[in-house]
Amino acid sequence: MPRFFSDEWVEEYMKLLNESKEYEEAVKDWEGDFLFVVEPDEDLKEPLYVYLDLYHGKARKGFAVKDPSEISAAFEFRGKYSNWKKLIAGEIDPIKGMVTGKFKLKGSMAKVMRYARAAKILVEIAQKVETEFPG
């Protein structure tokens, strides 16, 4: 079972994303890469980072990041580890999570608003990856 935010986890996630017709339809015009950030809390000592390049309905590149200063992504999505676990478990809706400040998004908000449906699909697909959580 791949460890959360490891290269293997990202590889499996990208595979599922690229197989999803629903995802492809929802973001067929999307161009923009993301840096996903897991902030440490009681169960996680060091932050985790994943880079994902989403382009025209496909995830074309993705990997676990060691040094985030080397990454310049159009969007950054970050939240505490405990909230990420709840998100992946389906206990937090991604939109509600952002509205209530559990997750913070940097980048063009206006662009994201036009692809709000995709945010839900991205999370639903992440829920399908069998994941080992650290801590």
Added chain:
Amino acid sequence: MWNFNSPKISYGRDSLEALENFSGKRALIITDEILSSLGYDELVLKKFERSEEILVKPKEPSKEEAVELSEKIREEEPEVLVALGGGSVIDLVKAARIISEVDIEPEEITPFTNLEELGFKGRNYFVAIPTTSGTGSEVTWAIVLRDEREKRKIIMANEKAIPDLAIVDPIFVEKLPKKLVVSTGFDALSHAIEAFLSTFSNPFSDALSLKAVEIIFKNFERSYEGDLEAREEMHVSATIAGLAFSNSQVGLVHALAHAFGAIFDVPHGEAIAAFLHPVLEFYKKKGVEKINEMSKYVGFDILKEVKRLSVRFGVKKIFELDFEGKINEIVKKTMEDSCIVTAPFVPGEEDLKGLLGEIACMREKS
């Protein structure tokens, strides 16, 4: 975790007197030319010792107009900002007030934007006074502006857009034209129903939805006939429905109406009225059980009653427009509308093409 947001609400006859608490403050009143010609602005202006007035065009506002108004707000530095009008005026002021303090594009006013971090302080006490009974804008976090270049509606929302005080005084709707009674009434009805069906619905919004639906069905036709008591009930119910959807969100009826309305320049309420019944039928076919749940709560068949009112008021006239050639564009804009996310059944492109095709066929048969 979720929040319930509401401004202070003064309602009922003479609620305009609530403005007297601010009579010594410097006020800026924004209203439209029609309301001014009816003398409604005078009722507000005379409550203040020092006030300025800005008249705007009586139409759905564009983002350019919001930027223009924001500059005037910055120049005037009012202590109290009063939006007197339908949803268009109130939405315009909501957006302008925010960008008068924060240097961002209107589209960047989203539910995820932390305006405080960007420097928003809420310098003006913001009062919204609705003069139609539909949008609920006086109590919501939502803002809709037109993007002329892309021929689409920009759907924005932020907790900081919520007015500080909503004054829901029926005096402003006593002379509301019948056509507006119908379109705004359907808008309020759609808010109440869609809020209940929304995937973000919650006990607070459900209670408000059900009460609003009950009041609307009881008073809609009498309000249309000019019964002033019914007009007052409809006015209050529109605000209740606004509170419901602002805390729960809407769905596909609004997403389609925004797309269709922007492409064909159809007023919001008319597009909402036309799409409400077809979308509810669509949901039912897709197995959305909450429609039955809502019917059980209110004690009548919601779908049948919406259909009856739609026929009674002849609301499907907009489908006489030749829209088949624009179905792909309507579908694209609907899919990009953030309201679609909270629909109880989120359609794909083929679902939407099917629904619009069915609507076109129904028109040919009739």
